[in-house]
């Protein structure tokens with residue numbers, strides 16, 4: 018039963034295609050939870066959804082301060098969407114600081130719902146407002162403002178449950194959520210279910226949150242403040258079973274699947290770092306899936322313990338973010354030199370140094386490519402969306418064990434924490450990843466040759482415990498075939514070339530570069546990583562306006578797909594939008610001598626579709 | 640595990656690799672290599688299940704000279720490499736060969752945590768109190784005042800005691816021996832190999848080129864009995880060529896040297912390597928020549944669950960409780976819905 022059916026005087030229900038909502042408030046206001054719940058009920062209802070959580074770097078920034086504002090934006094739609102939206106339709110602001118930092122993204126005429134109880138003198142001062150913005154005519158005339166006494170109404174709703182005032186106030190996110198549920202005609206049942214589940218051991222908290230949620234729904238329903246409410250019909254996604262997934266979840270699920278695909282245990286080593294820690298958390302729960310996790314003493318120990326595990330025959334993975342990857346550099350070089358399979362996940366964040374720990378950026382491509390001493394090439398892959406993290410994790414493992422090489426998998430804070438609907442695969446439909454360990458020493462009585470290569474230049478993965486295959490490997494240059502230490506000049510040149518050629522050979526084992534749009538024309542937009550959704554939306558929009566624009570999104574960054582050079586030369590111009598100062602562009606120019614132009618943003622935020630559309634226009638006119 | 644499997648009888652030469660040994664003539668490493676080769680055939684561990692892991696430094700060439708599995712890693716990281724290997728493959732016996740610079744300077748963090756966790760590794764720290772491979776800089780164990788290439792006016796850098804660090808970090812096995820004291824070193828290596836848990840062994844190793852004679856006090860046939868206390872579990876601390884000197888605790892609980900003849904044997908300090916409280920082992924680790932006679936042998940050997948064992952048994956417990964993971968159910972978890 019929808020809330021509308023209960024209304025004494027039903028308000029008109031308008032159908033709209035898609036809506037962007039942002040919940041924002043203090044870190045302690047439960048905005049991430051409200052956003053996640055809204056996403057879940059929308060996904061279960063059948064909308065396409067895309068989310069953008071945004072939280073402060075400081076866990077305990079002073080309450081009410083501008084630094085402590087936490088937000089969660091989501092777009093839900095009746096058609097396929099790739100981004101959480103440029104501009105916000107409905108902004109829920111729980112305090113003055115949240116209003117101040119977020120109002121700029123609400124479009125003119127948009128709906129603004131504020132907790133007016135939080136606009137007292139001290140909160141206004143903490144947000145550096147000298148006068149109450151709710152009385153400011155620039156705000157009241159520009160937006161549809163709803164001042165709701167959420168704190169008071171929530172306290173009233175939970176009265177009699179014996180909660181302290183502090184505990185009562187913690188329920189107001191559910192009040193806000195209930196109100197927005199009413200506004201967008203959402204079914205609150207999945208959230209009720211979640212609350213009962215979550216607070217099963219604390220029934221008074223369950224009851225309080227349920228009451229707050231209902232109070233919010235009732236507020237929308239019974240006050241005349243909202244003239245209409247809206248409905249966003251389900252999207253027409255391909256039939257099948259779906260779940261909501263974040264990029265970090267998808268990585269963990271892929272690693273828990275890998276033992277079944279490889280027949281080997283997975284060893285994951287990490288050190289706590291934002292925004293990669295969730296991978297370690299989630300995998301640590303999956304001990305019955307053939308996954309061993311190790312929280313190492315530092316980033317260097319994380320990568321080197323993974324190398325030790327790989328030597329022992331495990332499917333080894335280490336994950337981190339920029340600063341941690343920088344520390345792992347020497348270890349990654351050891352994996353290149355010893356030619357052991359290893360996947361290094363880099364959940365990129367704003368840099369350099371500590372940079373913007375909770376904000377997204379894609380500025381580690383050159384670090385992954387070149388951030389080691391010596392000529393030290395390795396394959397590099399990048400996931401394009403939360404769900405794609407699953408696919409690319411398995412792909413990275415396939416290449417690592419297939420070519421006996423460390424492989425970089427780049428994701429970013431945006432797809433790591435952002436969520437999208439994901440068509441759930443079946444284990445039986447996933448490709449096995451063949452792993453071979455030689456079991457017998459050479460029959461002719463010769464000693465085992467650890468660097469004797471096959472036709473792809475791949476050496477055997479012989480593991481301890483196999484009699485007759487005892488051998489030593491290490492970081493010192495070695496003679497090909499025997500693996501014995503060798504400083505010989507010619508040998509070093511030979512080995513350097515062999516290591517590079519082996520990585521280049523991966524190009525034959527990856528798909529050709531697909532292009533969305535015309536096969537030749539005025540402009541090719543080339544992107545990689547988490548910008549996929551925004552770039553795909555912008556290029557599609559440009560084509561709809563009659564422009565000759567195609568989109569090539571790279572998931573394989575080293576080696577590049579074999580046909581990429583040809584693709585680049587099929588267009589008059591090449592535009593490379595990136596959330597960095599031009600790293601892929603540099604690689605494309607260097608590799609293909611193509612005069613690619615850049616569109617670059619480093620603000621810790623994803624691209625807006627609108628800014629890409631105008632960058633495309635500029636590139637076409639230039 | 641069945642013990643009835645017949646292991647082929649191997650000899651030390653079965654553990655020699657075909658690689659030419661590149662240490663300087665008369666380097667203490669040769670003797671250590673020989674003693675390790677001597678004990679390996681008697682451990683009851685098949686050769687293919689032995690792995691030697693090292694970092695960087697003269698000592699770290701060690702794995703290349705043994706015909707077992709081996710990893711020559713990067714500077715300081717051998718304990719971390721070995722920890723990952725041991726976690727992935729608890730069935731292997733994993734040895735770490737490291738030096739004073741490798742383990743205590745660049746790799747200090749890893750050795751500390753490998754000891755704290757009680758990873759079931761055998762760590763041999765070749766302490767020569769100098770950086771040999773890089774040609775003679777002072778190390779974290781070089782004594783104050785030592786003149787080296789990087790301390791031409793003498794070192795002003797306070798050295799640390801490897802055993803005090805190990806015991807402070809909670810080592811379940813901590814011992815010290817000397818490269819050319821063949822019998823003693825063999826005994827200590829065998830004890831380390833048999834220990835269930837992290838066995839930390841400091842071996843005084845003569846760097847013949849850059850720090851020759853640093854451990855003469857413990858190798859000189861005429862003086863070593865007077866300079867060193869050879870520890871024996873359950874026995875009083877008696878030393879000296881005439882075995883007439885002993886150690887007892889004074890009124891302040893500090894060790895003092897006494898003449899044995901003068902006092903009752905029971906007043907002497909008795910060595911208890913199995914004591915749960917590490918204070919006495921720590922005190923022994925602080926007794927350093929030339930300020931006092933220096934203890935050699937096993938300072939501490941206590942039983943405690945190993946990290947790799949605990950990781951394995953936790954996984955087994957979770958598996959027993961939850962059953963083997965169902966991948967399809969896992970993928971189909973969380974908030975799901977059907978699109979028709």
Ligand code: SF4
Pocket residue numbers: 661662663665666667668697698767771772845846847848849
């Ligand atoms: S430099 Fe010293 S430690 Fe190194 S091999 Fe020569 S003698 Fe041995």
